[in-house]
Amino acid sequence: MILDSAALGGRERYQLLTSLVVPRPIAWVSTRSPEGRRNLAPFSYFAAVSATPFLVSVSIGSRSGVDKDTLRNIRRTGAFCVNxxxxxxxxxxxxxxxxxxxxxxxxxxxxxxxxxxxxxxxPYVADCPAVLECRLFQVVELEGSPNTLVLGEVLRVRLSDDVPLAPGTLFADTAALRPVARLWGDLYATIGETPSLARPRV
Known part of the structure; x- marks a missing residue:
């Protein structure tokens, strides 16, 4: 099967993208409006971007052409947490x-x-074992897309004592964290086997 993206509709491209680019980590983003209203919503277009500067990205869609509350709050306050x-x-x-x-x-x-x-x-989710406190680094408008890419600079990492670090490192124990990831439709993934393979030495 060969699929030319130009011949597909937006919904069809979404179905392919979200079923092939898997599993996707979930940014459970918490914000506050300037008026003080709290907001909490999950986004699976989420990725690590850079260690220096310490950046993560979240792609946030609009709703009928109107910014979602999360994006509107981030634009106005410049602050959010990724739970x-x-x-x-x-x-x-x-x-x-x-x-x-x-x-x-x-x-x-x-x-x-x-x-x-x-x-x-x-705000952040009080019992979440890993939280990234972020300030807005950059907003990237994606021309022709209903999504807006938000880059956040991680200023502080909150890590539960229940998530140990690998000795002598700051690698958090993934098995202890038990993160969930998004697949497609109503499907989610959990951490299963985690094989270890050393990189080839050249």
């Missing part, structure tokens, strides 16, 4: 994925406890 969703939080995370209006506080709606970040003006 790395885990297996025990999967159902709660999914509950915050609805297209709620800006008046809805997803923390309150889903019964999720929040705490306040120390380096940025944003």
């Amino acid at each position: 790395l969703a885990t297996e025990p939080q999967l159902a709660l995370m999914n509950d915050t994925a609805g297209e709620y209006g800006p008046e809805v506080d997803e923390f309150e709606h889903a019964g999720i406890a929040s705490a306040e970040a120390e380096r940025v003006d944003a």
Whole structure:
């Protein structure tokens, strides 16, 4: 099968992209509006970008041409937290994925406890084992796309004592973190086998 992307509609391209680029880590992004309303929503167009500067990216779609609450809050406050969703939080995370209006506080709606970040003006999921406190680094408008790419600079990493580090390193124990990832449709992935292969020496 050969598929020419120019011959496909947007929905078809979305189906291919989200079923082939898998598994995708989930940025469970928490923000606050300038008026003080909290917002919490998951995004699977999420990636590590750079260690120096310490950057992550989140691609955020619009809703009928209008910025989603997360993007609007980030544009206005320059602050957000990326909560790395885990297996025990999967159902709660999914509950915050609805297209709620800006008046809805997803923390309150889903019964999720929040705490306040120390380096940025944003809430975070209180019992999330790994949280990245981010300030807005750059907004990249994607011409012709309903998505906007947000680059965030990680100012602080909050890591639970339940997630140990590999001795002598800052590698967090993935098995202990138990992250969840997005597949396509309603499907998610969890950490299964993690084979170890040394890089070839040349």
